Amino acid sequence: MELYDCFASTLEQPAWILALSALGLLSLLKASIAALRWIFVSFIRPGKNLKRYGSWAIVTGATDGIGRTLAFQLAHRGLGIVLVGRSPDKLFDVSAAIREKHPNAQVETVLIDFASDLVEGVARLKKAIEGMDVGILVNNAGMSYPYAKYFHEVDEDLIKDLIKVNVEGLTRVTHAVLPGMVERKRGAILNIGSGASTVIPSDPLYAVYAASKAYVDQFSKCLYVEYQDKGIDVQCQVPLYVATKMASIKRSSFLVPSANTYAQSALQWIGYEPTCTPYWPHSLIWTLISMLPVAVVDKWRLGFCLRIRKRGMLKELEKKKQFECRSAASEDSCSCLTAFSSDVHDL
Incomplete structure (x- = not known):
């Protein structure tokens, strides 16, 4: 009887109070589901078997930072590696270092200067991977400003190079590699974007860089939908600051991981959401930023x-x-x- 009286008194409340209560419960339920999902994908969900995509991985921008570390970790997982970079000496050094650490690893190198000989370099890449079972493409090559600048201070050569490397380079390499994946009906494309284009509302004084990375995010989302039913997973990862040469950060920390720490998280997320922030402290920062005006x-x-x-x-x-x-x-x-x-x- 008491339960009935309680229920009846609840129904006697004004409609707006009932509506607010319902909205509050729904919001709490939604937040709880989101928190549980975040815990699952960040700490419990297993990474995919990357060898199921194919036996080779291509990594652009493979001589420094995140690209170099991803190349080492992909080799550790048993994939052959095609290193793409603009410095012959650095390509040789990274190739030798991978072979020293993983004696059974297969390593090939392709020279591409994305800012100067892009078309010719992509042609060399297409020739080098003919007949290869390329399962993973990591589009990591990119460039940023030397330091923050107002748009009118950015010289024309830098604008041209930013668009050429960050937009045209990624697009052309993907266009060269994708047909083989379609033919084999499997593959994964990992595009390294930036929190500058996704996590924060704007990135003033880095306008061209942020805009070029916004292209990477939208390009990835479109390809994710286009090729999902063809066995090809496309993803854009949007890290915040990582301790790399391009970020001009030498020392890593909890919120600014080393390239090695970030790469470990990055590989765990390949093949899942079209846009993600793999390093979990970065995803927390993203959530906090989204709550602010x-x-x-x-x-x-x-x-x-x-x-x-x-x-x-x-x-x-x-x-x-x-x-x-x-x-x-x-x-x-x-x-x-x-x-x-x-x-x-x-x-």
Whole structure:
């Protein structure tokens, strides 16, 4: 009887209170499901057997950072590796290092300078992989600004190279490798994007870089839908800061993982969602940022990037003055170095 009275009194409440209560319960249920799913995909869900996609993996930008580490870890999992990079010496060194660590690994190299000989380089890649059972393509090659800059300060050569490397290069390599995957009815494409285009609302002073990575994300989503029923998994990973040369970060930390730590997470996610942030602390940051007002995040990010711009300009001016000193070969001409920072007090 008491239960009936309680239920009856609940029904007597105004409709708006009942509606708010229902919305609250639904929101709580949705948040609980999202939290449980996050725990599952971050810590419990097993990674896929990558060899089922094929016996070879292609890694672009394989001589440094995330690309280099992914190449080593893919070789550790028993795949043959096609290293793609622009430096013959670095390609040789990475190839030798992989063979030393994994004596049974098959390693091939293809020279491509994405900024200068892209068309010819992709032709070399197509020839090199003829007859290969290429199962995985990692589009990791990319470039960013030397430091934060207003758009009007970015020179035309940098704009051209950013688009050529980050957009055209990734597109052409994918177009060269994909037909073989379609023929074999299996494959996985991993495109390395950036939190600059997805996690944060905007990335001021890195406009062209962020926009080029937004292309990578949308391109990946479209291919994910196009080729899902052909046995090909396409994914864009959007990490935040990783301790790499391109990010100009030397020391890793809990929130800024090393390339090796990030790569371990990255391989666990291949073949699942079309867009993801594999390193779990990064996904927590993404959640927190999404809860803040866009204007607040934009203001914080602009201030952060302005500080990067100032440090970059100071370093650039210092290098310029050191060069002038060496050219003059005079001790007196170097006295300006003690006060060089005053030249950029208004940055």
